[in-house]
Amino acid sequence: MDRQSTPPSPLATIAVVGLGTMGTGIAEVLATAGREVIGIDISEAAAGRAVTALEAATARSVTRERLTEQERQDVLSRFRAFTDLQAAAHADLVIEVVPEDYALKQQVFAALDAIVRPDTILATGTNALSVTRLAAESQHPERVVGLHFFNPVPAMKLVEVVSSVLTAPPVVEAVTGLARELGKEPVAAGDRPGFVADGLLFGYLNQAAAMFESKYASREDIDAAMRLGCGLPMGPLALLDLIGVDTARTVLEAMYAASGDRLHAPAPVLGHLAEAGLTGRKAGRGFYTYEAPGSPVVVRDAQTPSADADGAAARPVTSVGVAGSGTMASGIAQVFAQAGFEVVLAARSQEKADAAKAAIGKSLARAVDRGRLTGQARDETLARISPAGSLEAFAGVDLAVEAVAEDLAVKQELFAALDKICKPGAVLATTTSSLPVIACARATSRPQDVIGMHFFNPAPAMKLVEVVRTVLTGDNVHATVRAVCAKVRKHAVDCGDRAGFIVNALLFPYLNNAIKMVEEHYASLDEIDAAMKLGAGYPMGPFELLDVVGLDVSLAIEKVLHKEFRDPGLAPSPLLEHLVAAGCLGRKTGRGFREYARR
Incomplete structure (x- = not known):
């Protein structure tokens, strides 16, 4: 200043x-x-x-x-x-x-x-x-x-x-x-409740409170997911405690009175906490318990999860199969190989598999150039990766991870193949970000061995993995994946098998609401992006993020969320649909909400 x-x-x-x-x-x-x-x-x-x-x-x-x-x-x-x-x-x-x-x-x-x-x-x-x-x-x-x-x-x-x-x-x-x-x-x-920044922020916070209230995920996992999966400075429930649960409820009441949008109707838990005097940090207790009123130090309480939630023994995992040849598959294979696992990287052809391994080699070379990895570690990592042109190479792996196209029919066909190829006791994991894991599991004769492992892009850099249990997933399979996540130095969060899991279920309605602000001529792209970066500390504004993710990907996730929860407030913005129909998909096409120079 x-x-x-x-x-x-x-x-x-x-x-x-x-x-x-x-x-x-x-x-x-x-x-x-x-x-x-x-x-x-x-x-x-x-x-x-x-x-x-x-x-x-x-x-x-x-x-x-x-x-x-x-x-x-x-x-x-x-x-x-x-x-x-x-x-x-x-x-x-x-x-x-x-x-x-x-x-x-x-x-x-x-x-x-x-x-x-x-x-x-x-x-x-x-x-x-x-x-x-x-x-x-x-x-x-x-x-x-x-x-x-x-x-x-x-x-x-x-x-x-x-x-x-x-x-x-x-x-x-x-x-x-x-x-x-x-x-x-x-x-x-303009004069409407929440204005720009809080108008977007509080809807997101409200959904996080409702997610916690439904017991879908723990408060710790909800907060960790948004910090590590989106790079946010604080998790939503910790932020509610900082703002004040009573203040948040007041803001949401005003927003709901103006919009009538159910996404703004305060989650009942906010009222229950406020009426009990558990208003957050200032009271010493809200969603979390604090050392003293006004203290930022969180202390353990009755809701703090135990380190060993289900007590099941993990299966031994020394070898991992990764199916796919795209950016996510290559990144995930690199993560496992760097952590010491023997990795089989299988693609639809030997040529594609070799190209995927070559891409990993370039990624590791960049890490060496930046001083993050030694040349010896690079060579040892590459030596642990065996490219294959067929899933048959997965016959002996302990864990098979699919990272193919986000198409349910394609994934079901792959899981049916894995069911026949993989040995008994192998854990079968899908990296889907929006499709039902149970649908993949039912394509096999061993649904108890199937689980979701949703990595975030780029996999070598992003610390979060959403571990998605279906109603049929075995406790020892869940324990196995948690142990594997720890070994590859990722932070695992548990969630159930429903659309969007934690991160996308909270992130994409927020992005959709930002688009609606523009549709309503309430604020411009630049004003909204600036408001969320400067007022909420977000690393990217919503329109910057939409163009990076891809408008087609964003629309597909919005449609899945709307279909699952049937909430009118989750219906994709018409502007998003129009841009996708026009082929304006974001940075990858040179134009989305903004225009970009072609490379």
């Missing part, structure tokens, strides 16, 4: 009403940027904590050489804390960040109308309530705007600037300019 000794905008004096975590963070950013900041909270204790927090934050900045001691003293001198709204009388801008309660916010705005100048801008920090409604009930609705910062404010770059139909354009320009001067990225948003 650029520190300003004299503010270049007319918003020189800014009042922040509500000195909780968010308000204190906003005050710190403003004071550091050269603004005179008036902090107001009815609680003397909260006002005192804000002063202490600013002192501690600026002291850390001096230690990290981001501020000099003199600059720190200047920042501290620009912040004053009060317990009376009258202190805002001479402010150029007032930012309200009191709890998400409409009556409380309306009360604050009504009081401010009688205190501040007519030209003072009034901003609400709400992320769920109607900015328009707050404006309409104020004396000067044209000066009311939404200014939604993200937590932690000093670190997060996004600010959503929310204008109502009543907001005057100069007001929007003034706060947008302020956001830029603070080193933030302002994104314009």
Whole structure:
């Protein structure tokens, strides 16, 4: 952030009403940027904590050489804390960040109308309530705007600037300019619950809560799946605890009231936890149990899974067969060979199998060039891979993994062949990401030996494997695959055999909702991508990710989810269907939601 000794905008004096975590963070950013900041909270204790927090934050900045001691003293001198709204009388801008309660916010705005100048801008920090409604009930609705910062404010770059139909354009320009001067990225948003970032984020969080409530997967596995499978900074249930279960419920109630979309109807577990006072980190317990209220340290509780869930003995595995010759098959074969397994890589012809091994050789060579692997380890890994032009080479393997086309008929035919070829006791695994594992299992005479092992692309780099049990999978088969995952240094998460498993069942409705935002002309591709990267810490925006995954692949998964769960909110976006029909499939075709240079 650029520190300003004299503010270049007319918003020189800014009042922040509500000195909780968010308000204190906003005050710190403003004071550091050269603004005179008036902090107001009815609680003397909260006002005192804000002063202490600013002192501690600026002291850390001096230690990290981001501020000099003199600059720190200047920042501290620009912040004053009060317990009376009258202190805002001479402010150029007032930012309200009191709890998400409409009556409380309306009360604050009504009081401010009688205190501040007519030209003072009034901003609400709400992320769920109607900015328009707050404006309409104020004396000067044209000066009311939404200014939604993200937590932690000093670190997060996004600010959503929310204008109502009543907001005057100069007001929007003034706060947008302020956001830029603070080193933030302002994104314009219309007035609807959740705006851009939370409008997408909270639907995803709600589905994760519902997934946990249905006992489909443990809280630990849901969170690990989204962190490791999507590169997210936090799992959804841990994030709900951080945000506050009660806050999430309030936001979702507002979203559902506006959309009527069942995906926004708060999962009952959110209400149960909130009503029990188990609101997350701030209470010391929510989805997880914490060391103390406000602590980020998770401690074991009654729901913490045991290390040996079913207690079954794993079958010995020393040799692995991988069926397929594409990117996933080659990557999976490399993973097993690097972990010391003897690998048979079988394709439809010897030529394809040899080409797949050659691709692995190039991958390993790159690892050597980057210093991640020794030349000897590369040679030993390649020596463990035997390419074959027929599945007959799987006769002696302990584990057979198919990684062929995502076509159920093709997979069923392959499993029927494996049933005849593989020895008794061999584990048969499918890497499908969307098809029913049980349908593959029923193509064999030994469905108890069939399980899902969903690797993520690129397999050598991605740490997650979804282990998918059918209703017929044997306990020792499950234990075997868990043990194999540990040996290849992958994090295994358990889930049942239903569409999307964990990751895709949570990821693709979120992507579909992002497309709907564009269809409704609520926000642009760039605004949505920026909002999710800067406001939620996602490594890629939804449209960047869709173009990488492939729009045809995304559409196919959406269709599977919609068919399985029959929820209207999961119906694929018409825009996605139109782009696929037009052959705009993403980066692989040079055009998807964006255009790309042809290689």
